Amino acid sequence: MVGSVRSSRRWTSWLVSPASAAVAMSVAGWLLHATTSWLAAMGWLGAAPLLLTAMLFALGYFILNTVQITVIPHLKKNEPVRLSSLMGNFSWVGITYAASSLIAGLLYLTFKNVGLGVLVAGVPIIVMLLSMLHIYFRKRELDDASNRVRVEAAEREAEQAARHVRELQASEQRFHSAFFNASIGMALLSTGGRVLQVNPALCTLVGQDESSITGRQFTEIVYPEDAPRLAQRLLPSEQGDAERSVEVRCVHPSGREVWMSIHTGFFEDGSVSEPCLILQAQDITARRQAEAQLQHIAYHDSLTGLVNRARFRECLARAIERARGKSGRAFAVMYLDFDRFKLINDTQGHSVGDKFLIAATQRIMQQVRPHDVVGRLGGDEFAILIENIDGDATAIAMADRLQTSLCQPYIVDGVEVNSSASIGITLSDEGYQTPDEVLRDADIAMYRAKSNGRAQHAMFDTALRAQVSDQVRLEFDLRTAIDTEQ
Numbered sequence: 001m002v003g004s005v006r007s008s009r010r011w012t013s014w015l016v017s018p019a020s021a022a023v024a025m026s027v028a029g030w031l032l033h034a035t036t037s038w039l040a041a042m043g044w045l046g047a048a049p050l051l052l053t054a055m056l057f058a059l060g061y062f063i064l065n066t067v068q069i070t071v072i073p074h075l076k077k078n079e080p081v082r083l084s085s086l087m088g089n090f091s092w093v094g095i096t097y098a099a100s101s102l103i104a105g106l107l108y109l110t111f112k113n114v115g116l117g118v119l120v121a122g123v124p125i126i127v128m129l130l131s132m133l134h135i136y137f138r139k140r141e142l143d144d145a146s147n148r149v150r151v152e153a154a155e156r157e158a159e160q161a162a163r164h165v166r167e168l169q170a171s172e173q174r175f176h177s178a179f180f181n182a183s184i185g186m187a188l189l190s191t192g193g194r195v196l197q198v199n200p201a202l203c204t205l206v207g208q209d210e211s212s213i214t215g216r217q218f219t220e221i222v223y224p225e226d227a228p229r230l231a232q233r234l235l236p237s238e239q240g241d242a243e244r245s246v247e248v249r250c251v252h253p254s255g256r257e258v259w260m261s262i263h264t265g266f267f268e269d270g271s272v273s274e275p276c277l278i279l280q281a282q283d284i285t286a287r288r289q290a291e292a293q294l295q296h297i298a299y300h301d302s303l304t305g306l307v308n309r310a311r312f313r314e315c316l317a318r319a320i321e322r323a324r325g326k327s328g329r330a331f332a333v334m335y336l337d338f339d340r341f342k343l344i345n346d347t348q349g350h351s352v353g354d355k356f357l358i359a360a361t362q363r364i365m366q367q368v369r370p371h372d373v374v375g376r377l378g379g380d381e382f383a384i385l386i387e388n389i390d391g392d393a394t395a396i397a398m399a400d401r402l403q404t405s406l407c408q409p410y411i412v413d414g415v416e417v418n419s420s421a422s423i424g425i426t427l428s429d430e431g432y433q434t435p436d437e438v439l440r441d442a443d444i445a446m447y448r449a450k451s452n453g454r455a456q457h458a459m460f461d462t463a464l465r466a467q468v469s470d471q472v473r474l475e476f477d478l479r480t481a482i483d484t485e486q
Helices: 002-007 011-042 047-076 083-113 119-172 177-181 200-206 227-235 285-299 310-322 341-348 348-365 390-406 435-451 462-483
Strands: 187-189 195-198 244-251 259-265 278-285 333-341 375-379 381-385 410-412 415-417 420-427 457-459
Touching: 002 011, 002 375, 002 390, 011 333, 047 083, 047 390, 083 119, 119 333, 187 200, 187 259, 187 462, 200 244, 200 259, 200 278, 227 244, 227 259, 244 410, 244 415, 259 285, 285 310, 310 375, 310 381, 310 435, 310 457, 333 341, 333 390, 333 435, 341 348, 341 390, 348 381, 348 390, 348 415, 420 435
Parallel strands: 420 457
Antiparallel strands: 187 195, 187 278, 244 259, 259 278, 333 381, 333 420, 375 381, 410 415
16 A cells, blocks of 8 residues: 555555455465465475475466556556566566565574574565665656656647647648649748648649648658658758759558659748748659660560670679779679570470470579579570679589579470579689670580580689680681691
């Protein structure tokens, strides 16, 4: 009851808390006596079982009492009751209950053997526990006072926000009807980018009502990636540089991507007491989607959806630059060519060949890392760019996984199709300068893998390049000798 009076101002709490404690004490005490009587009857009531039983039912009393005094307020507020949260908030008290029961048991056992003098030794311990409880409840009182201060501050902030909204509503009378009836989105912003007023067209464009937009920074309405670029446009250094435009994406509640073309300029009106910006927003989503589709067509393979040769060369060029930089990010390129693919096309038809390539692409994507670049260079030739590697072990391990997966039979239109892949690998250690050099050496290594029996992988080295050059030179010399009858 003393604890209730100290922690609450409601008389109902002064009655409910002691009553719930009495119920919890009665239930826990009855169960404790019943258990100890049973243990005594069984001959098991030694010192250790007595102490453990006392601690167990002390925790039971704590849990029962805590649930009683905390569930009722939650039910009154129609809030869900989470026992884990309740135990987390009051676990410190539970530990105190268990420790108190342990000390009480020890005092009891010692009293039985020693006598009344043990209570003199136990007084300091009891005083220490009471002091700890006093400190705990004092801390709770301070926390409650701090919470009340925060609530009052939040209420003041809410009142200030409401007053600010009323001021904005009053200022709407200074705008002419064209602002609200315009077919394009318009907004009046402070020079710091805060939204003062918006028209219905802009609300429709961004999928939010006026109250959700007004008072916020306009940069909060766009994608976080586009916000810095928009903020740079919305904060001109001087009035002569205020009229700007930028294209950004809108955070639409439906989840779809909405592109806006934003134009800003200073708003000049004698009725406005401080400088403002007028913002116009046009929906350019259809244009952006068309551009993205054209971009995808230009840089991706229409059959597999992988990047094409041109796009792969761009990614490879950037990897070469990064490898030459201070970070020295090493990379590897794998050149894949499917064995017997021409036979599949000739015997099963190009339709089956295309479906085979699609299925093979899916298997390749399952074996590479998320940030690796996979491209189709043409026909049945594929390339994989692997960055951030420590050596050839990563590329070789991936090549083994790819060959194991690609050698498995394919079922295409109900027909079993078998194939494998020959893989050539080259590393950035060769000091490449251009993407063509990398692809050339990876291609050379791939042909070495084919000559080794197919379904193999081969690493490129400078000796292999010299060998290929000698073979090309020998072929040229033989053709010349035949033509000149030498």
